[in-house]
Amino acid sequence: MNVKVIVRGRAEGAVLCARHPINFLGGIDKKTGRVRDEKHDLFGKFLGDKILVFPNGVGSSVGAYTIYSLMYNKAAPLAMVCLHADITTASGCAISNIPLVVAERKDYESLRDGQKIVVDALEGKIL
Amino acid sequence: MSYAAHKYYICSKKGTALELTKEEEAALDGKQGETLAMAYRILVAIGKATGADKLIPVEWAHLSGVNYNTIGDAGEQFLSHLSQDAKFKIKTTVNPMGFDSDSVSRFGLDEEFIQKQQSIRKSYEKMGAIPSFSCIPYEIFEMPKGGTQVSFAESNAAIYANSVSSLKTNKESAFSALASALTGKSPHSDLREEENRKPKLTIRMKAEPADELAYGLLGYFAGKVADSSVAISGSKGLDRRSCKSLCAGMGTSGSCGMFTLGEGEGEKVDFDRKELASVRDELNTAESGDIITLGSPQLGLEEISDLASRLKGRSFRKRCMIFCPRAIQGQMRDLGYTKELTRAGGEILYDCCTCLTPLVDKEDVDSVITNSVKGAYYLRTSNGVGVSLKSLKQIVEEETA
Structure with a gap:
């Protein structure tokens, strides 16, 4: 599938799908890389080494630092696929060199938990 | 209706590509050093994300990412490194930090926390930030004329600036506002364009x-x-x-x-x-609380005055933390509010806020009473304590005597 590249790079890994938007600051533990918001559908899940597929980021502007901290703490997703790239997610990924792409809705909805994919955020493709 | 589903989300992106000037291209390529290259990388990423056609000048950046509790070691080291040669190009103000230096010794924070917070403070000051440590810049600074483009990261301040102060900003992130502070620019997109407002x-x-x-x-x-x-x-x-x-x-x-x-x-x-x-x-998780916090956003002079007049003679039954910007400290004292709130048992804290505070520890506190919905979300997710949401009227009626 073709995707819009927001932050360039390339990553290969298993998909982790979130139904809810993510508030990185409140919702994610920056040290462990786990979802700590018990009301979130990914509660308890580890984001590291995954291709994180989620609608968009919400909430605190400091979430960009959470993304940077996840990278620093080796607990960051390998790449992110969004339906809508918000400013917090885009800037957090840009500074952390985490590939970020935006997928069309039908392509986005076809991605499944555990599916192995390649995010080619150089050519703008998911393979 | 399930409001969790983004039912009303309408994506109206223009298909235009982001065009940079020659100078901006050169800066992006590192011709003006690594700091500006990084700042432009951020601006380009958010420009692409929001479908911007160009970068435009902004007059004021308000930064989040000041509290060590939120940005951690990664953020502290990043800012310390950045401040070695970076300078802000435009007026830059900053969000609250983790504590009030005047009272921090009462809170049992560890020495490492205090040192790293002071390091973050120094980094921002070294780069030229006004040390405002407030999430309500719209109440403590003179506002530019309507329509002025600014870059506000603190989410409540961005929304207030757009909706009440007639300024134009996107809901910036800590890094996008930082990039604006370093370059004086921001992508022209979303709420910066009249038609999208x-x-x-x-x-x-x-x-x-x-x-x-x-x-x-x-x-x-x-x-x-x-x-x-x-x-x-x-x-x-x-x-x-x-x-x-x-x-x-x-x-x-x-x-x-x-x-x-x-x-x-x-x-x-x-x-x-x-x-x-x-x-x-979703947000109210406790019947009552052990302590009360007021301020997220911080209380401005108007709210402090109102609180003082509501309290006249009454005292808080529980510990009550009241978060304010340092900018109003002198006026609060001169107008007698500090004396009145202190008499009532209120604990006034400057430069910090309820939101992401390290001063509420789940080892000592099971649940907190607050009128702040924002505070409630972060007290639950970040501090891990229960929250009892009450209006200020209820708090004064039920929690003072």
């Missing part, structure tokens, strides 16, 4: 009583259902306190960066007793 959804305020707590909950609801701008109708009693509460609630749950008042075009949804209860149930 028109709401496509109206929320009809039908909940009673229409106090600051109801408006905070309405904001949290709005953030979940609205696109980048939302209209709110039936907004009686929207005073400054309720307005700040609305902005803060909206900034917590969503990516919506602006509201207008009165019925707009397009879809309409009601925010009635049922919707209010549904949002309240």
Whole structure:
């Protein structure tokens, strides 16, 4: 599938799908890389080494630092696929060199938990 | 209706590509050093994300990412490194930090926390930030004339600036506002363009009583259902306190960066007793609390004055932390508010806020009473304590004697 590249790079890994938007600051533990918001559908899940597929980021502007901290703490997703790239997610990924792409809705909805994919955020493709 | 689904999200991106000037291209390529290259990388990424056609000048950057509790070692080291040669190009103000230096010794924070927080403070000051440590820049600084482009990261401040102060900003992130501070620029997109400021959804305020707590909950609801701008109708009693509460609630749950008042075009949804209860149930996790916190956003002089007059003679039954910007410390003292609030047992804290505070520790506190919806979300998720949401009126009635 073709995707819009927001932050360039390339990553290969298993998909982790979130139904809810993510508030990185409140919702994610920056040290462990786990979802700590018990009301979130990914509660308890580890984001590291995954291709994180989620609608968009919400909430605190400091979430960009959470993304940077996840990278620093080796607990960051390998790449992110969004339906809508918000400013917090885009800037957090840009500074952390985490590939970020935006997928069309039908392509986005076809991605499944555990599916192995390649995010080619150089050519703008998911393979 | 399930408000968790982004039902009303409408993506209206233009297909235009981001065009940079020769100077901007050169800076992006590192010709003006690594700091500016990084700043332009951020601007280009958010420009692409938001479908911007160009970068435009902004006059003022308000930065988040100041509290060591939120940015951690990664952030502290990043800023320390950055401040070795970076300088802010435009007026730059900063969000609250983790504590009030005057009273920090009473809180048992470890030495490492204090040192790293002071390092962050020094880094921002070295780069030229005004040490405001406030999430309500709109109440403590003179506002530029209407229509001025600014870059505000703190979400409640961005929403307030767009909706009340007639400024133009996107709901910036800590890094995008930092990039604006370093370059004096921001991508021209979303709420920076007049045509995108028109709401496509109206929320009809039908909940009673229409106090600051109801408006905070309405904001949290709005953030979940609205696109980048939302209209709110039936907004009686929207005073400054309720307005700040609305902005803060909206900034917590969503990516919506602006509201207008009165019925707009397009879809309409009601925010009635049922919707209010549904949002309240998500955030209200305790019957009562061990302590009270007031301020997220920080209380300005107007709210402090109101609180002092409500308290006359009464005292808090529980410990009550009151968070304010340092900028109003002198006026509070001169007008007698400090004395009155202190007499009532209030603990006034400057430069910091409820939101992401390290001063509320779940080892000592099971649950907190607050009128802040934003505070409630972060107290639960970040501090791991229970939250009892009450309006200020209720707090004064039930928690003072």
